[in-house]
Amino acid sequence: MLRSLSVLVLSLLLIVGLAACGGGSDEGQDGQSAEENGGSNGTVDVAAAEKTFEQNCANCHGQNLEGRNGPKLENIGSKLSKEEILTMIKKGGGGMPGGLIRGEEAENVAAWLATME
Known part of the structure; x- marks a missing residue:
């Protein structure tokens, strides 16, 4: 009985552990890699980027x-990489x-602008 319970507990721990590791893919939900999406975790928070842009840019x-006074950015992603935009x-x-804008907000806006092609 104790042995069966131990095997069951270990099996459940193994399943939970493997599920937590994910599928091993660097692709986001849209099939793009983290680098293509620009975010370090593979995502761009579009709503937050738009809000930051509206408030500051x-x-x-x-x-x-x-x-307007600054250059248009409609297709900036086809001209500059996320890193180049972030540097600017x-x-x-x-x-x-x-x-x-600084820190994570700057990173997110740069990643968002890099998607503008």
Whole structure:
């Protein structure tokens, strides 16, 4: 009886442990890799990125990325990588001040903008 119970408990622990490890794929729900999606965990929080952009960037780049005082960003992802966009956000350039957004917000906005092709 004790042996059967031990085998059952170990089996359940093994199943739970394997389930927690996931499928081993680096792809997100849309079939893109974490690098393609831009996020370190394979996802971009689009709602948060849009909100951050609206609060910090839209005055110059336009609500619809169409450009105003700053350049348009409608297809920036076909021109610059996430890393290049992030560098621009951090350091600025071409009249844009650096550091308007920082940390995870900057990473998320850069990843979101990198999807604009």
